[in-house]
Amino acid sequence: MNNFLGKLNKILTLFFFASIPAFIYGQEATPVEEVDGLFYTVQIGTFSSPETPESIVELSDVYFEKIDDTRYRYLVGVFREMEFARTKQEELINEGFKGAFVIAYENGDRISLRVLRERMVQEDESLQDTKLPVFKETPTETQNDPDAKFNFEITNGNVLSEATREVSDLFENQILDYREMRPDVDPLTAEDLFTIKFDTISQVELDSALLREEIERLRNDWGLDFNTWYIYNFEPGLGPVEDVFYRQRANFTLEMNLLKGGLYNNRNKAKQLEREIELMDLRHKEESERDRYEDLYNYTIYLFNLEKLNFIDERVKLLNRKKQILEMLYTSKDKTWEDVLELRGQITRAQNMYNKWQQYNTILKDKVMEDFPVEKGLTASKLPVLQLSPDSLFSQSQNANTDTLREQMQRLRREIIEIDQNRWKDVGLRPFLRYTLIGDNGNAVDRSFSSGGISLDIPINWKGRNSLTQAQINAITNVDYVKEKNDNHELLNYYYEYEYKLEQLITLQYNYGKIEERLRKQIILYQFKDPKFSPLVAVQYLDEMLSTRIEMIDTKQMLYLKIIKIMEYMQSYSPLQFSDVLDLNEKTRKYKNKRDMYCWSDFFYNQNNLFLIHYLKVNEVRNFILSVGTEINRNKVEDFVQLANRYDVNMHGMIGNNGLALDVQPDAILEYVERFHQMGFKGIHFDIEPQTFPDWDGNKEMYLNNLKETFRIARKLCNDRGMKLSASIPTYYPEEQLPEIYSLLDKVYLMAYERPDIEFIARKTSEEFALNKEKTVLSLRTKDFNNRLVMEKFIEALDAEIQFEEMAIHDLGTLFEMDYATSFEE
Structure with missing residues (x-):
């Protein structure tokens, strides 16, 4: 009977909450069905009980959706534009709702973000009609892939369709918003870290004061x-x-x-104590450095914990979303309970790591180093990875300071012994x-x-004190020798351990690169509706990337802790004096030279932004020089600029108005610069070619003067807006004009077109490279080569001849056509 009443009570409770609007501790939440039309909102949680947490009480504009009899989804806000929903999502995350993400509804029904995005693309018929060919495959069966067996045509009314929406929106919210992690490393940050001064508690001053009082007493004691x-x-x-x-x-x-126990003896004791004070000061110098390194050791862990906490927090949010999806799939028998338990275990381990690092930092900040300002502006991500130099590490010069200190201490100990063992010691x-x-x-x-x-x-003693004195000196000398030998062993051990950890970090870097490439492929498959796309696989790749990134940070932390131990034996405060900066990203790069890319508006507007950004990443493009054309699609351009920022691609707006060489136009230049600045571009690039004018030979000087004046005006405008300035020039401008042109620009792109001859290009660009190699970028044209292989081999051979650091390819559209033709040629 009691069991029956309990079940009845639960049924009535569910019926009550299903029949009337939900109330959140007195604040009414509106049913989502009451909102008409298409809108975006921010989901803050899905609960298995009508009782909601107290954290929601203070929120306004709250909505709810009843998923089934035991689950309720709570939402905040109604937004007709995605960007406003994104802004609200960020606000909620900052307020503590870490799992907040954007979803969409249409007339009360959930609609996936992917469906909305595809609808927008389909509505732009002109885009579909002019789209260039892309890599597509005929749909194939995917039943052999357990993670790709969903039917992503969403229908209402079942658990699987709900799981499909969740995984689709998870992909849209977190995978497509994935930001490539390329920290801005600054080698000087390592010096800043190792020169931090910590407040230390020392007994030396009190002990020295005590000894000085004793010295004063002895000197006033005449026996x-x-x-x-x-x-x-x-x-x-x-x-x-x-x-x-x-x-x-x-x-x-x-x-x-006068002698024993009197005037002479007191003077000797005073001398001994003076040497003891000197020795104490030297010991303090040695020990204070080690004490400082103890504080630095703890502070370094604190810095790296801050960085790890950011990533582990992001990973926990991702795993919780994934758990929600897997539990739905378990209900529909598409996943096993073993899969759910495995994921729960991952979440528990991740949360334990978060708690461990958070507690360490809290204790350090509030109890251990409460008087030290831990917020000093240093970040672990800016610390470089260092490659130790064994020759510098074990050279005598690096240990000269330590050796001098030990020699001084040994001299003082010898003097103390000699004073103590003087011949008048026992004579009264x-x-x-x-x-x-x-x-x-x-x-x-x-x-x-x-x-x-x-x-x-x-005293009558036939054995003098000389042998005893020498024995004591030999003993302290041997102690120093043994310590020095042990220090060298310790230094060698730390060096070996450092190199071992560095190997691990390099391996992790390669693994991260492989996982990142797999995720990039999944994004492309998703973009072009390839049947081989699997959202759960993509989510798994992102989780693996976060996990690997955390492990990389942890390994890098171990490297710096080893360096701290090594620094205890070194002369310098800076580890850069016995190491070189190692760029791990260089190890996973396809190409030796940094690459920039030109792109014309026709190709840009005819391609999907997501495809473009990933095509740029495949080609390792760092600077993208884009011509937006005369009829600017501002929404597409600004959306691409945001993608480029996430993927560490610098956007430069191209100005190809040859009229600026005919007549300097300050107002037009201002309009160009301001337009690109408002759209988020980081630089301006001039592609003005007066050399194509029929009267070039006769009016060359006038055209170049106009060009330099244009650069001068743009230089000031760019400086005021924090933008870079560059330009493309041919390889035959007069040599006397080059210094002024170079002084006005951050980068000069040499257009080595039409004649792919290594000796010719080397000769024609020698003046520019001699003038300023760092500013010179060599530009090559794809049309000058038969295929991609020929072009890449030419670049390798040209680099062997000129040894240039940066190059540009003209242009993205023709490069794509070259790749497409190479991939599908018979």
């Missing part, structure tokens, strides 16, 4: 002693010194110890003055007299 004695004989007898009969006697003696020499009073026959004083004398004590 003078005053003593007296009184004797009363019950029967007259002989005195203790002279053979005199007396009844009573008093004696007053002033004695001065005491002159004295004495006054004696004698009383007898009932009188207090019958007579008195004065006397003086000297006493000498010499």
